[in-house]
Amino acid sequence: MxxxxxxxxxxxxxxxxxxxxxxxxxxxxxxxxxxxxxxxxxxxxxxxxxxxxxxxxxxxxxxxxxxxxxxxxxxxxxxxxxxxxxxxxxxxxxxxxxxxxxxxxxxxxxxxxxxxxxxxxxxxxxxxxxxxxxxxxxxxxxxxxxxxxxxxxMDAYIDRLLQGLDGIDPQVLAGLKVGWDAGNGAAGPALEKLAARLPGEHHLLFTEVDGEFPNHHPDPTVEENLEDLRKLVSVKSLDFGVAFDGDGDRIGAIDGQGRVIWGDQLLMIYAEDLLKTRKGATIIADVKASRALFDHIAECGGKPLMWKTGHSLIKSKMKETHSPLAGEMSGHVFFADTYYGFDDALYAGIRLIAASARLGKSVTQLRSDMPQMLNTPEMRFQVDESRKFAAIDEVKERLARTTADVNDTDGVRVTNDDGWWLLRASNTQDVLVARAESNSEEGLARLMAQIDEQLSLSGLKRGPQAGH
Structure with missing residues (x-):
């Protein structure tokens, strides 16, 4: 056979x-x-x-x-x-x-x-x-x-998740008010059991598992999918909200003011908490993450490591470097300090509660303390499968002949006085991914022009956005 x-x-x-x-x-x-x-x-x-x-x-x-x-x-x-x-x-x-x-x-x-x-x-x-x-x-x-x-x-799993709050006085958490959106995905039943055992007040959305996803698509990295959670947080005056993807391994979050806390921003919070007791630890983030994250890890006494995008690649790098914490822009977060090193959005939700309690600041305050960076969302555009990796190689070759500060861990990430820009080929689809970040609108425009110039030199241009 x-x-x-x-x-x-x-x-x-x-x-x-x-x-x-x-x-x-x-x-x-x-x-x-x-x-x-x-x-x-x-x-x-x-x-x-x-x-x-x-x-x-x-x-x-x-x-x-x-x-x-x-x-x-x-x-x-x-x-x-x-x-x-x-x-x-x-x-x-x-x-x-x-x-x-x-x-x-x-x-x-x-x-x-x-x-x-x-x-x-x-x-x-x-x-x-x-x-x-x-x-x-x-x-x-x-x-x-x-x-x-x-x-x-299920019960053994919930017990294990709750260990993420060990050492925190339940009285500190008694006044906490959190919204949770399971998006009709597979995390719903576990979320119901978990929330019933958490201190504080918890409001749940769409915990009934429905493979047709009748309320919204379960991808918490797309802002429009957080709209129901945002309304809930606003109407009930909650401290923050947490959302999951369809299978519960990726987290999305918003603060009490309805601002999105992106994957790299969540990692800033987790890193600050963890590095209080694990000085010098290596913390990994993918190449799409903000420079603010890598700076923050270093300021908190950690060793920032930029690595390739992809949950399997990050998990492998964690094992190799004995890293206790890693994360991606896509909302995969990996804890290996007092957990197993796999991506678990329910556990990441618990660790957000724990970090806020240990750092003595609300999630909204932690979000407000972050530097205001101007960045593009992840721009994904169709490029033929046979061309995508070759185009990135061409960009690398051209930049190698210049004085540009290039990180080629995964695609091309170029840092200059305006900030940074990234071009990489997706491993899972026939798309190129671009992203840029700056301190100013003018700087961002110059970075985008550099991306467009490199694409043009390879006979490509940023086309309409491709889905995931």
Whole structure:
């Protein structure tokens, strides 16, 4: 038996496609067989499996489990859950060797996909391509079928999340008022249980899991998706609000005045809190983050490290550098100080409450204290797949012949007296991503002109915005 995947579904950080068009049950079965084979060959046996609230998820879960058990792997089903709950099932149990979450994350309702952990490390890039090669060759173990057990880990997971408030006097939190928006994503049920056990007053939106996302699209990095939360915070006079993406591994937030606290700004708060007890720690952020963040980490006694965009790449770099904290503009935040180092938006929400309490300032005050930078949103525009990486290489070559201050960790980030600008190729789509930041409108305009000049020299221009 062999299987051929649609080439568009084997992505850099996960496997993702349109159900019924590029992704289906045969793919799920082949993923199970490939992953199970690799795990068995590495001496592993037990895999935790979870799925998000999408309509297609149960069908894919059944096929995935068939594939895993066909290789002799045992499966621990945790049922419908946020992605971080699956990561928790893998990280917290010694006998579990791997984990697979079926999720379409923040993509439209007709998408679905798979995020994987292998022996405690992210499974991505070359690992995912290997699954494709194994399927094409039928290179799978056939063994006596493994066992399947269903477990309920929700209460244990909530207990673990609440440890993020250890050492904080509940009286300090008694007057706290927070809004939460689950966006009808998979984090809803866990959020209900968590909020019921938190001190203070908590107002919840859209916790009912609905794979059609009837209220708004669950991507908290898009400002219009925070509108319901903003209204709630305003009407109820709340201290701040927290929103989640479709599978609960990315956080968005607004302060008491309705201002968005972007991913790099959240990291400024978390870093200031953490560095009070972990002086000299390396804190990682992706290349899209504000210079204000890197400066703030250094001012607080930390070592800022700029790294490539992508949750799997950041997790790998954290392990390598023993970093206790990392984050991305996209709202993935990773705590490895007193947690497991994976991206968990529910835990990040708890740590925002904890940071505010320990720093003795409201979230609104912490947001107000940040330097006022002028920056563009993440601009994404269509560039042909065959051209996107080549264009970035051309920009690098041209800048190498100048005195420009270039960081080429991930694409090209150029720093000058006006601020900085970035051009990088997306690993997951046929788009280029641009961003710029300055202290002044004039400076921002000059930086954008430099981006446009480099694109023009490569025969490209900033076109209409591409979606995620």
């Amino acid at each position: 062999t299987h051929t995947f649609n080439p568009t579904v084997l992505r850099e950080y996960d496997i993702r496609g349109i159900v019924g068009e590029t992704l289906g049950v045969e793919d799920a079965r082949a993923i199970g067989r490939g992953f199970g084979t690799l795990l068995q060959r590495d001496g592993g046996k037990k895999v935790a499996v979870g799925y998000d609230g999408r309509v297609s998820s149960p069908m894919l879960e059944a096929a995935l489990i068939e594939g895993l058990t066909a290789t002799g792997c045992d499966v621990r089903r945790i049922g419908m859950a946020a992605t971080p709950m699956l990561y928790y099932a893998e990280a917290s149990a010694e006998e579990v060797d791997g984990g697979i979450q079926i999720t379409g994350s923040h993509n439209p309702a007709n998408y679905n996909g798979f995020k994987m952990v292998f022996r405690g490390r992210p499974f991505f890039g070359a690992d995912i391509l290997l699954l494709g090669k194994m399927a094409a060759a039928g290179d799978w173990i056939d063994a006596a079928p493994g066992s399947v057990e269903s477990v309920d880990i």
